[in-house]
Amino acid sequence: MPLRLPPLPALRFFEAAGRHQSFKLAAAELNVTPSAISHGIVGLEQALGVELFVREPRGISLTATGADYLSYVSEAFSLIAIGTQRLPNHRANRPVAVSCAPTFASRWLLPRLAEFRERWPNVNVTVDTSHRQVGFPVDGFDFAIRLSRAPVAGTGWVRLFSERFVPVCSPAYRAKLHALHGADDEIDLRHATLIHVNAASEDWQVWLEATGAQDVDTTDGLRVDTIQLAFEAASMGLGVALGRKPLVDRDLASGALVEASRASIDSTTAYWLVSAENEERRPELFDFRRWLISEAQHVEAQTQGYVHTAPRSAAG
Secondary structure: OOOOOOOHHHHHHHHHHHHHOOHHHHHHHHOOOHHHHHHHHHHHHHHHOOOOEEEEOOEEEEOHHHHHHHHHHHHHHHHHHHHHHOOHHHHHHOOEEEEOOHHHHHHHHHHHHHHHHHHOOOOOEEEEOOOOOOOOOOOOOOEEEEEEOOOOOOOEEEEEEEEEEEEEEOHHHHHHHHHHHOOOOOOOHHHOOEEEEOOOOOOHHHHHHHHOOOOOOOOOOEEEOOHHHHHHHHHOOOOEEEEEEOOOHHHHHHOOOEEOOOOOEEEEEEEEEEEOOOHHHOHHHHHHHHHHHHHHHHHHHHHHOOOOOOOOOOOO
16 A cells, blocks of 8 residues: 655655744745745645644744654655665766855865866866755755854764964055054054954954953944955955954965954864765765865864964054
8 A cells, every 4th residue: 555645845845944944944945935835834734634833923933743743754855865866877977065155165165176176077066155054965965064163963073174363454454554553563453443244153352352452342343244255345445354264364375465463363163074974975975075174184284383472452
């Protein structure tokens, strides 16, 4: 007797909505409207005779029944995805799919991919920089690179490297502040416009507290939503950004940015390579993982060898 299954499209809607805890994010991932997600889940609830979500004015949340059911549905989709990936023809033509933040992609990963392609010319790589959660292997990704204080249970996490924070600005901006407020090899941040990154988990307040700088106002300044924009704003002379080595190394090497202070600190977060538990079943994934970890170890050795001193005053 054949198994009686709920409508598969509705199950896909449920899995995405349950994983994101949002109809809107699920709709964006599946390229449908939030209304379609909502109606599909209502139909699924009616077919099952249970309530899967609690609808509230500020959002949705899974019921206890919904959370339990999601674990089975997610596992079922994962098994289908794994089986599909292991088909001979599918695996032969499938690229290595990586999810990471835009600034990390443009400033660290992409500049190194040419070397990977030289060593493995038959392995293609796709890079996705959309801001969304990744479910392995349902979403079709092989790896994700995430900034986190510690690994998260449920998937394989390998530490790549941490960042090092140092204030940076354009040469012209540093010269301008020197002319207005006295000559020194460091600028006085009390007179500078600080460039803040709204989405950053660690920003100016962390650096100021760690270095002991005093009387620096963090409420004013320019605010942007990405690290990339902060670096670009600093290079245009709009203020001082918190440089994040190694992401800012290219600008320092070219002279587009210079260090505004000798003081630097280690971040409390690190970049991690995240993958599904079975990612090494495909040889190209093993090669990519080993290559990426090797590149990261080289970068961390350089970054952690960076010499720094504590600031002597509020100028640092």
